Amino acid sequence: MMAVVYGAISGILLFWHGAWQLLFGDAAALGTDWAWVLGIVFLVLTVRGVLFPVYVRQIKSQRAMQALQPRVKEIQERHKDDRETMQKELLELYRTEKANPLTAFLPMLVQIPVFLGLFHVLRHLKPTMPEHMKTLYGWTVTQFDSASSATLFGAPIAASLRSGAQELSLLGADGTTVRIVAAILIVTMIATTYLSSRQMILRTGWAEDPQQRTVQRLMLYGIPFSLLVSGLIFPIGVIIYWVTTNLFSLAQQTWVLRKYPPPTSGTPKAGATATPARATPPARSLAPRPGAKPTTARRGATRGR
Known part of the structure; x- marks a missing residue:
């Protein structure tokens, strides 16, 4: 199976x-073989272009799931002691509203073998490889x-930060x-991963559920840290990818979040500032001001005494 992916x-x-x-x-210009570097860049664009319709379906399903959350919570509360009935009603709700929770994982599931395939192919690029393996x-x-x-700016795309002296010598590279x-590429990779997660969370808001908020924090901080x-x-080529x-x-999230904005709710998002209520003017006192002339009603009351 993976041989098909590698091919x-x-x-x-x-x-x-x-x-x-x-x-x-x-x-080569600036110590870079642009034909190979741009080949990797356009490999990404090709894969992401093919996956774009899947990503749009994922967003639509995600928005449908967010809109269904009040009804989901209602079903969970109503059948909290009967999990079988709860699951049946939830599945029926998702089927009726055409919302599939599993679509959120489709783009990731497709990209994983692509990433592993590129990782394997680039790790395979070694000058010492026998000729029958090169083909x-x-x-x-x-x-x-x-x-x-x-190379990219003089560094072989098949080398990595941990490449030893022997491997660098075979690649003809300077350590x-x-x-x-x-x-530089690792720092850029970590920063762009963090910004991508942060962009999504800021636009959709922090989850109210503690477990979901923990998952959001893991995505925001844990994944970038693991990339360190x-x-x-x-290999440098994989980091370019x-x-x-x-x-x-x-860029894709910016476009999708504008075209398919998350559903709004009455509860302000985390960090949002609530609009202050307009102050009610104090009730006007009926007591006369010192030195003020009595009104007609008060003068009539005075004459009637």
Whole structure:
């Protein structure tokens, strides 16, 4: 199964590399083989473009789920002692309203094998690889040798921050250059991952449920922190893929949140400032001011005495 994924990833990468090579040739500028770097970037754009309709379906289903929350809570309260009946009514509610909780995971489930496939293909790019291994997944020996020596600002895209002296020597790379480029990309990867999660949470608001809020905090802080560790072993080419994916996600979320805004509720979002109520003017006193002339009614009352 994964061999099919590796072949598909290689095919898309080689297609875009070939397209950009027609424009740039084999020349490198700023220590960068742009045909290979842009091949990775457009691999992301191809995958995300294919997944965009799935992402829109995910957002629509998510909005439907948010709108159904009051009815879901009502069913849960009514059948809290009968889980079987509760599940049946919830499934019927989701079916009637065409809301599927599982669609939230579809884009992620599709992207995981793509990411693993690219990770495997880039880790496979080593100059010491035997020739019969270089031609796996539709590569030619010439393409393999070109990709294994491709660089971004002087750092091979097949190298990582943890690449040892022997591996760097085989790649013909300078260790300091690799560490600088990899470190900058890792920081960018972490920052864009954080901004992507923060953008979504700020636009939809913090969840009221403590468990859901914990999940939101995990996404906001836990995932970026985990990338600090994972980034040490990611090849530079994989980090390029991840950064491009995050930038695409930021733009995609901005568009989707404008077109499909989250449902509004009467409760203000966390951090929102409630509009102050208009002050009611104090009741006017009926007692006469000192030195004021008596009104007609008071003068009539005085004459009647």
